[in-house]
Amino acid sequence: MILEVADIRIQPGQQADFEAAIQHGIASVISQARGFISAQVQHGIESPERYLLQIQWATLEDHTVHFRGSPLFPAWRAIVGPFFAEPPKVEHFGAI
Amino acid sequence: MILEVADIRIQPGQQADFEAAIQHGIASVISQARGFISAQVQHGIESPERYLLQIQWATLEDHTVHFRGSPLFPAWRAIVGPFFAEPPKVEHFGAI
Numbered sequence: 230m231i232l233e234v235a236d237i238r239i240q241p242g243q244q245a246d247f248e249a250a251i252q253h254g255i256a257s258v259i260s261q262a263r264g265f266i267s268a269q270v271q272h273g274i275e276s277p278e279r280y281l282l283q284i285q286w287a288t289l290e291d292h293t294v295h296f297r298g299s300p301l302f303p304a305w306r307a308i309v310g311p312f313f314a315e316p317p318k319v320e321h322f323g324a325i
Numbered sequence: 326m327i328l329e330v331a332d333i334r335i336q337p338g339q340q341a342d343f344e345a346a347i348q349h350g351i352a353s354v355i356s357q358a359r360g361f362i363s364a365q366v367q368h369g370i371e372s373p374e375r376y377l378l379q380i381q382w383a384t385l386e387d388h389t390v391h392f393r394g395s396p397l398f399p400a401w402r403a404i405v406g407p408f409f410a411e412p413p414k415v416e417h418f419g420a421i
Binding site for chain 1: 327328330344347348365366367368369370371372375376377385416417418419420421
């Protein structure tokens with residue numbers, strides 16, 4: 230199992246709409262992906278335009294190859310992309 | 326409950342020693358703090374000198390006031406600080 234961490238900055242004042250959109254996107258798109266295990270969204274206290282999206286995937290390739298190469302990826306970006314102030318910073322992590 | 330996320334960069338080649346040190350520091354120091362709930366450490370796949378330390382605290386002040394103002398803080402930094410390549414980037418998050 231690996232952890233995807235997406236560090237997201239949204240445009241100011243869009244928090245309520247973005248939170249509804251990302252929850253909709255997880256429920257309707259991300260959770261349908263091969264290898265999806267679970268997802269959590271956290272909202273920044275010091276940086277109110279910052280969110281961390283953390284997704285557990287069965288394998289790295291389930292995210293980087295299968296999800297990003299599937300029709301789910303543009304469907305997901307259509308839902309959340311309009312809120313982004315800049316491209317999210319995405320990396321992957323493993324437990325120690 | 327709030328989540329502390331510390332984005333850590335260590336000096337190259339120190340992974341094994343750092344992983345032992347941070348696990349020791351969590352078990353012997355952090356876990357003794359008021360309001361500590363749980364902690365997880367993740368290791369970067371694309372950035373092998375990067376670690377994410379995520380700590381659940383009962384309240385923000387349990388970390389920012391009580392922990393940082395207690396003798397536990399210098400004890401913790403003495404264990405993990407020597408591995409840091411730069412000061413960790415620490416922010417706090419709440420669930421949406």
